[in-house]
Amino acid sequence: MPPRLGNAQRLLSSQRQITSSQSPLIYNSSTALSSSSISSPCRSLPQSRAFSSTPRVQAGPSLRQELIWWLKGPGSVFRNPLPGSTNYVSAYDDKGVLRRERHRRFEGEDAEEKNEGENEDEDISAERMEDLRPFPLNQTFHSQSVLSEELRNEIYEQVVTKGNSVRHVSVSFGIDMRRIGAVVRLVELEKRMRSEKKPLALPYARAIHQMVPLTPLAEKGELQRRHEPINDLPVHKLTDPQIFYPVSESRRFTRVDAARVFSAAPEVTEDKRDVPGNTPEAIAKITQAPHNIERVGKGANEQQVLQPADVRIPHPHLVAFEHDVIEFPSETRKRSQRYNDRLKAEMEKETLRKEKKKAREAAQLTRVQPENGRFEFRFRDVVVSRETTGLDGRGVKGVGRRYGVPHADRRRGEVKIPTKVEV
Structure with missing residues (x-):
């Protein structure tokens, strides 16, 4: 024991x-x-050992104490934020000094400009790209600017009241055409809510406009700052595969030939091979008559031949404008006149094409309205065939054959709101 x-x-x-x-x-x-x-x-007991040989670490200040220190020190500048600026944390250094102000001082500007209060505020409020990082640990993300209220109202005024085309307004303000259509719809909805005396989240909108950079409306006589690129070309599905196409060294292989290769279309003939496809005449021939584009394939797989990037960009007439800059470098008035003539001709062609489409659809309808009736019945003849129903039976042209097949707009994720603006 x-x-x-x-x-x-x-x-x-x-x-x-x-x-x-x-x-x-x-x-x-x-x-x-x-x-x-x-x-x-x-007998004497053996000498006991401590539970751990690691010395005890002295506890530092808590997170709450560090927060209080930061609020009293570098964070005190956020109590009175700089007006007209986003005031992100990344725009200030560890001592609470504005980085762009320190950079401006190091550049060695004149002392008179430093003493002028208004000029100093204007220079300081203009953010640089480094100041538009709301998350200091994510150096690759920059906050994108939004349209100001004045610019949104001016866009609505140009499109709805003055009747300018969406394409013309997009080029004038440097805004994508899809955003132009969205602005027109939202402003129209806002006006409708005001007429119905519904409450608007105006304080929330003002708070958001103070936290993100804005694209303001330029003053009269000044150049409007561009909001975003307007000629970005989306990736076409036909350009996804990688194709190795052998071509002789003596042959001139252009964008038109590459587009036909992606479309699995036959080669162009000898008389059309040396015709440039980026001239103003060649671009207008396709943009003003898109129904004349060559088609390849059979049945449901029929599609148009892929066109070069000079034609598929949202504003192909800007390519023609650059051609005029090269041909008429010193004739500004003539270039502007040719540019306006192209836009006018394209609008006339587009209006005529829409009128013909409406007349063709109206001719296919049979309207029946009973006497003393409140409703009008409209009948349309439908041709049911493999070309109209498609291989999967969901073709939109063969409606009478689609009994028992659920419509595509009932699926989750389908866009059910208007995606275009009829001006």
Whole structure:
């Protein structure tokens, strides 16, 4: 049996009581065991070890204390934010000094410009690209600007009131045509809500406009700042595969030939091979008559031949304008006149094409209205064939055959709101 150490334990407890009453220091059992004043009838106990050999780390300031220090120090500049600026954290250094202000001082500007209050505020409020990072740890993300209220109202005025085309307004303000259509729809909805006396989230809108950069409306006589690129070309599905097409070195291989290769279309003839496809005449021939584009394939797989990028961009008439800049470098008035004539001709062709389409659809309808009736019945003849229903039976031209097949607009994720603006 192990030896009983009852006397030793009693001695240890009494020694602890004596030491704790004499000194306020922390008592350690190992010190008591090593003391020579303790006598035990049994053999001496082995010296005990501490639970961990790692020294205790001194606790630093808590997160709350660091936050309070930051609010009283570098973060105090956010109590009175700089007007007309986004005031992101990344725009200030660790001492609360505006980075672009420090950079401007290091550039060595004149002392008179530094003392002028208004000029200094105007220079400071203009953010740089480095100042538009709302997340300091994400250096690749930059906050994108939004349209100001004045610019949105001017776009609506140009499109709806003055009757300018969406394409013309897009080029004038440097805004994508899809955004122009969205602005017109939203402003129209806002006006309708005001007429119906519905509440608007104006405080929320003002708060958002203070947190993100804005694209303002230029003053009269000044050049309007562009909001975004307007000629971005989306990736076409026919250009996804990688094709190795052997071509002789003596042949002139252009964008038109590459587009026909992606479309699996036959080569152009010899008389059309050397005709450039990016001239103003060649571009207008396709943009003003898109129904004349060559088609390849059979049945449901029939599609138009892919056109070069000079034609597929949202504003192909800008390519023709650059041609005029090269041909007429010193005739600004003539270039502007040719540019306006192209837009006018394209609008006339587009209007005529829409009128013909409406007349053709009206001719296919049979309208029946009973006497003293409130409703009008409209009937349309439908041709049911493999060409109209398609291989999957969901063709939009063969409606009468689609019994039992759910319509595509009932699926989740389908766009059910208007996607274009009829002006």
